[in-house]
Amino acid sequence: MTTADDLIELVRTYNPKTNAKKLAEAYAYGEKMHEGQFRHSGEPYFTHPVAVAVILTDMHLDDATIITALLHDTIEDTKSTYSEVSKKFGREVAELVDGVTKLTNLQLNSSETKQAENFRKLFIAMSKDLRVILVKLADRLHNMRTLRSMKPEKQVQKARETMDIFAPLAGRMGMQWMRDELEDLAFQVLNPDGRTSIIRRFIKLQRETGDVIHKITGDIRIELDKAHIEGEVFGRAKKPYSIWRKMEEKKLSFSRLSDIYGFRVICGTEAECYATLGAIHQRWRAVPGRFKDYISQPKSNGYRSIHTTVSGRDGKRVEVQIRTRQMNEVAEAGIAAHWAYKDGIRVKNPFAVDPVKWIASLTERLDSSEDHEDFLEAVKLEMYQDQVFCFTPKGEVVKLPKGATPLDFAYAIHTRIGDSCVGAKIDGIRVPLWTRLKNGQSVEIITAEGQRPQATWVDIVATGRAKTAIRRSLREEDRGRFIKLGLELARVAFDHVGKRMSDRALTTAARRLHIADSDELLARVGAAEISARYVVQTLYPELTAKPGEEIDAGHAIVGLAPDQTFLRANCCQPVPGERIVGLTYRGQGVRIHAIECPVLSDYQDETDRWIDLRWHAGPHAAVYTVSFDMTISNDAGVLGRICSLIGEQKANISDLHFSDRKQDFYRLIIDVDLRDVEHMHAVRLALEADSDVATIKRHRDLTRKP
Template sequence: MTTAEDLIDLVRAYNPKSNANLLRRAFVYGAGMHEGQLRHSGDPYFTHPVAVAAVLADMQLDDATIVTALLHDTIEDTKSTFGDVEAHFGKEIAELVDGVTKLTNLQLNSSETKQAENFRKLFMAMSRDLRVILVKLADRLHNMRTIKSMRPDKQAQKARETMDIYAPLAGRMGMQWMRDELEDLGFQVLNPEGRTSIIRRFITLQRETGDVIHKITTDIRHELDKARIEAEVFGRAKKPYSIWRKMEEKKLSFSRLSDIYGFRVICASEFECYVALGAIHQRWRAVPGRFKDYISQPKSNGYRSIHTTVSGRDGKRVEVQIRTRQMHEVAETGVAAHWSYRDGIRVENPFAVDPVKWIATLTERLDPSEDNEDFLEAVKLEMYTDQVFCFTPKGEVVKLPRGATPLDFAYVIHTRIGDSCVGAKVDGIRVPLWTRLKNGQSVDIITAEGQRPQATWIDIVVTGRAKTAIRRSLRDEDRERFIKLGLELARIAFDHVGKRMTDRALITAARRMDLPSSDELLSRLGSAEITARLVIETLYPELIAHPGDEIEPGRAIVGLSPKQTFQRARCCQPVPGERIVGITYRGRGVMIHAIDCPILGEFEEETERWVDLQWHSGLHPAVHTVSFDMTISNDAGVLGRICTLIGQQKANISDLHFRDRKPDFYRLIVDVDLRDVEHMHAVRQMLEADSDVATITRHRDPDLKP
């Protein structure tokens, strides 16, 4: 096991001014707290914190981070407390250790709702001090290196969590070496046969072609010498998981996979990077579409490098990365370069990104108020994507994830620009909004007043920011529509029981139903989340008939003599809640008409036949047929969806017949059995809200005589 002095020597190799006494005290304290504890492998537990500290020392991090690594499990797994750590090592280290402890307790592979909440906590911890995440990543790296001692089911769980969360996070932070190793270790657990197959093919390839890396490295050095550039050249085969992923994405066999080797050229200056690029392109043919200049357009985590893929020796494609020494240091440690030390002082690397600014760029597009599913999607989109760089018409650079569209571009500029977008020009040519943008393209967004986001946009955009903005706008638009509908339904319901709808009544109902406002009450009423009957029952329980007290159809009318019978007129189809009048017929009883039925004009001179009637106040069964005249799109599934919407409103379709059939639309009459006028309005408003319903009116046929 690494001793305290070994660790101190490791740290002092890059930071001679390191506080050896602090490191020694932390080592002794951690060893004492974990004394007697064993890992799954049977090794003393404290070997793990020491190994984590060594990983961070290899990254040349500050003393506080190294000490945190030594103590990162003390609060969770020993009798030590936050107060104890603070008393011995100060508030800064205590808060770092506590932050790591809280992250350790997050179950990132649990249910979607819990996972989204834990992601919020993860980003909160990152925003306080990014070193907490660095310690956690190093902790996960050592656990993955020693995972074989765990149960198979635990190995699979940890490996999936590593592949889904920690490896992409390491990559997003610029620590590509750690991402590669974490992915390869996870791959070894989750698909050992696949990994072994890749390694075997590599061995076969080397046997057939010899040491390709040495040959190509020599070729590159020769070209650089001719250009009088002093540079270091390194070559390596890509990790098995990286190759496996390319095979899966491109649906290629190993033999057809070309760029499985990568090379790095480390130059003395930025100018020489471009000279080296010219020398390499002059010697080998560049592969179109495989050039990226991250020096002129760096990534948000500070990464700078030139990437190019060329057809090298024997036509094999090889990727070459060209950068300066300072750029290389940031490329190796990413955001962690901010805390790197050399010769006792923090390294002043001009390319090291400020972690506070970096975490702001990562989280600024995430809306914590989003639903769990939406928030989780936005987090993963922000964490896992590579970037392309596009330009505004004024030449300003806009960074976007790979696969982004002009709509994503518009929302990055401003939410208002995105919401009002009606078109886009890419390099001066009008293109569809779903066009995938490429590096270096100039994008001009066309806007128009009155334009609102469309529901189909959700499937076009790829950035979390755009998806969040579109969903918010659609919700707001739906909310306005639902509030208007809810207001109408509430008014009808209040009239139905003889009460006047007032703001005070709605506020009182909302408070009694534990809703934040009357607008929220109306919105839920309009979206059918609650019923108008429930609102009335909340305010006037004495006026509402309860289940079991449903009015019998034969007693639905008030005002008839004991021996009089009645029928609903087919011409106007009155329903409970509407004003009605009765017309007597000899031998047929009373025919019930709506007060606005045109047929009543025929009886103006026969006032003795008129009977003043009203509907019984209470709960009516859904037996009152109303006909709707509808025009709907002639598309697959539309009619089925219309029927489903009616069923969702607890209404029954009793008849349906088509009046007109055209290539693009149908016109039909639908007979629906309803309870009352409130029920009728709810069904109609829900159908009107469907985008495939062109028109819907209540169908009344004066030719259908009583």
């Protein structure tokens, strides 16, 4: 474990004026508070806060942040209190430690409504002091590095949460190195076979081609010397998850994937960056559509760089990033560059973004989201976005996420412009509203009085602001009809638990759900945005099953002996609600089969191995995988829509592979995690209703071991 003296020396390398005494006191206090506590690996617990502090020293952060890292678990996990930390280390540190504690207690992967509310709290914490998030990200990074000592199911939960929330958040904050590592560590848990396969192919490729990175780095240095440009050149192979994602997005095999290497040129000045770009393009052919100038049009998190892809040595595609040293510091540290120290003083990097302004730009469009679902969607869109820059006819720049359409452009200008949009011109040519915008295009929006948003627009737009505005307009249009329907649905839900629906009850529920009034609540119930059952649950939690009370998969079967373990049979994949029977296997516990499973006929003479079982009554978690055999049209967007339909039914796709590909259709096996037989029927019905789904049936592979 890093000692107090070692940690102080790490801080002194970039901040000679550090308060070594205060750091040592924080180290000793944290060690004392965590005395007797151990991690899952068996190590003393205090090794974790120290490791988090070391990660933050790599970002050259201030003393308050380093001390917060050392104490970040004391208020939550020890007898320490806010007032004691404040008295010993000052209010600033106490506020930061308290902020990290509150973030740790947020369940970001809970039900959608709860998750959205927790995301709001996350952004509130960020707006108070962004260093809270920096400590939390470093905390998550170290936890992911040491994840293997946890139970497998806990590893998967943490990995999914990291992939869905913390990795994109790090990327949105400009800390790409942290995003890459978090994604790769999560990928190692979620798809170990895929990651191993990519690493093996890399090793094989290196044997066949030699050290490509060294060769191309040398080639670039030669071109810089010819142009009399002083610059550093670095090369690296892309992370396994980054390669996997490209393979999935582009539907390419590893052998057909070209740009798996990335190179970076660090120059002294901005002028040298453009000179370097010219030298590289003069030597190698540029790949069309793969050039981005983030120096003239920086990202909102302060990131500046030139990106280009060229056909390099042996025709291999090579991605090159060109930036100055100051730009590189921001690219490495992201928003953290605002607090970075050098030689004892805070670095005034001209490219570092003011965190207050950055968090304001990130959240300004989220505040207008009226309900949980819209807010959650907007947050995720903001975190995952990659930007394109388009121009109004007057030459003003509008920043939009990748995949945005003219409708997004219209709503980015003003909601009134979006609502009344009837058409658009790109570079003077009339285009459909679903056209995807590209960098540098000039967009003109055509409007008309009396035009109202169409329901299909929700699927066309890519920004949370546009989706929220469209849904609000559609709600208002159908408000009367939805209120009437919501009233009937709510009445039935109240009757179901033996309670009478009243204006007072609806008003109370609306207030607890942070909705304006009872009419708005009923409108959302009628529009299926909130379930009537959830409204009743808000008022009478003791009479309804809470999300946290779902039956654990390990205790889902009734009829087993206390010492018997069980697994669902792979051949028939039974789900709650289906009739089941158990078969005992020596040394392997019990396998649960659906009663109609053909495999059971092989054991009809071994009745001593049969056990009469049933599913536990009550709500089950969506963890029971069922395979569907589907035939779908081979058209653009069909597979994406199929995945969206499954997601809309609150089901998760755990695997997907194609069993047959033809010119006009695909046949695929898709694994979906479900709650019970009713959930399975709902998913199947939604898919059958799609015109591009030719056939769908339950896939039962009798060749697989029970």
